Amino acid sequence: MEQKKNPIKVLFQKPEMGTILPLAILMIAVAIVNTNFFNISNILDILRTASFSFIVAVPITFLMSAGGMDLSIGAITSFGGIICAFCLKAGMPLPISIIIALLAGSTVGFLNGIIIVRFALPAFIATLGMQYVVNGIISVSTEALAISGFSDSFKAISQMRVGGLVPMPIIYAIAIGVVGHIVLSKTKFGRSVLAIGGNRETAYLAGINVTVKQILVYVFVGFFSALSGILIASRFATAQPAAGTGTELTIMASVIIGGTSMFGGQGTIVGSALGCILFATIQNVLIVMGISTFWQNLIFGVILLIAIFIDKYRRKAGGEE
Numbered sequence: 001m002e003q004k005k006n007p008i009k010v011l012f013q014k015p016e017m018g019t020i021l022p023l024a025i026l027m028i029a030v031a032i033v034n035t036n037f038f039n040i041s042n043i044l045d046i047l048r049t050a051s052f053s054f055i056v057a058v059p060i061t062f063l064m065s066a067g068g069m070d071l072s073i074g075a076i077t078s079f080g081g082i083i084c085a086f087c088l089k090a091g092m093p094l095p096i097s098i099i100i101a102l103l104a105g106s107t108v109g110f111l112n113g114i115i116i117v118r119f120a121l122p123a124f125i126a127t128l129g130m131q132y133v134v135n136g137i138i139s140v141s142t143e144a145l146a147i148s149g150f151s152d153s154f155k156a157i158s159q160m161r162v163g164g165l166v167p168m169p170i171i172y173a174i175a176i177g178v179v180g181h182i183v184l185s186k187t188k189f190g191r192s193v194l195a196i197g198g199n200r201e202t203a204y205l206a207g208i209n210v211t212v213k214q215i216l217v218y219v220f221v222g223f224f225s226a227l228s229g230i231l232i233a234s235r236f237a238t239a240q241p242a243a244g245t246g247t248e249l250t251i252m253a254s255v256i257i258g259g260t261s262m263f264g265g266q267g268t269i270v271g272s273a274l275g276c277i278l279f280a281t282i283q284n285v286l287i288v289m290g291i292s293t294f295w296q297n298l299i300f301g302v303i304l305l306i307a308i309f310i311d312k313y314r315r316k317a318g319g320e321e
Contacts, residue, residue: 015259015266019274022257022303023281030285037288044167050273050280051173052235055228057251057258057272058180059220064255065184066217067197067264070112071127073225073251075134077244080105080226081233082138085147094153102226108134109222113215131248138241147239158234169231173273176224181269193217197264253300254279278303 014020030037056073063070083104087097108130115126160168184190195203196210204210225244233239256262257278258271282299286292 015268016271016274017259019258019271019278023274023278026278026281026285030281030288034288037285040165042284042288044165044170046277046280046284047170048167048235049283050276051167051169052228052232053247053251053254053279054173054273054276055169055176055231056221056225056247057255057276058176058269059217059224060251060255061180061258061260061267061269061272062184062190062193062217063221064252064260064262065197065264065267066193066214067200068116068214068217069123069127069252070109070218070221071124071248072108072112072130072134073221074244074246074248075131075138076105076108076222076225077229077232077247078138078241079108079134079244080229081239081243082142082147082229082241083226084230085150085233085239086141088150088154089147094151098230101230102223105222105224105226105229106219107222109219109225110215112222113218116218117211117214135245142241144241146241148237150234150237154234155237156234158231159237169235172231177269177273184267184269189213194265194267197261197266199265250279250300251276257303 036042056077060070060073080101084097084101087100088094092100112127112130115121115130116123158167158169162168162171184193192203192208192213195206195208196213200210229239229243232243254275255267255272256275258268258273258275260267260272279300282303283296286296286299
């Protein structure tokens with residue numbers, strides 16, 4: 001006779017549970033304290049904030065699923081906005097400026113991939129070094145000053161609203177997320193990425209070109225990080241040299257909390273989206289409730305620890321440990 005499964009264990013086997021539970025608890029607590037939190041404009045503001053992180057979180061989900069990591073994404077985000085701003089100020093057409101900025105971000109991602117994959121250097125040290133290099137280039141080229149005075153067409157990229165209500169970054173994020181989910185879960189490339197993260201040697205013996213695919217994922221990370229930087233510059237009508245500073249750890253934490261394994265072999269785009277929404281919600285709650293933002297790191301850390309315990313229980317319930 002087939003043994004009946006414990007419904008709680010089945011529930012915790014879902015990789016997204018590390019995000020769903022804290023997000024649900026947070027929503028209930030906020031509903032009790034401040035009912036105005038749930039008005040449509042505030043919800044859209046949370047989703048817009050989360051969308052900039054999620055655009056980067058999608059390729060980071062691929063990267064971490066493949067067993068990699070990237071601490072330079074914050075610097076590349078700033079770099080994308082700055083490069084696009086320089087091109088626009090030089091009189092280049094908007095499409096060309098955006099393409100050059102995306103190529104710049106992709107180039108940094110490619111260099112990360114070459115250094116890490118071809119030269120077998122630790123991803124943590126290599127991407128941390130790249131973060132300093134890119135931030136140094138930004139500081140020298142801008143003298144740490146913001147760039148502003150953009151055209152209405154550039155500002156419209158992020159400031160325009162669909163139906164006069166939904167901010168465009170949300171639409172971009174949904175489109176990228178849907179494509180990312182399909183690629184990761186339904187295509188040969190996605191299965192290859194998960195196989196590489198599960199066991200690199202086995203993936204190689206199975207005929208997967210491990211080197212090319214790993215480098216390609218780093219290129220995707222650089223591309224979408226630069227895209228996020230462009231969208232942030234468009235939203236605020238200013239390219240800030242520190243626009244992406246500090247986002248690398250928040251984004252990677254969102255991905256981990258969402259259910260992507262820190263050790264590779266498992267990833268979920270839906271979970272990454274929920275993780276980004278969770279962190280954006282926390283940030284919004286602190287503002288709405290008038291709580292000092294100095295508490296932000298403490299709260300983020302506590303939630304991350306809770307999510308790790310949930311993930312550990314989920315793995316144990318699923319028989320992975």
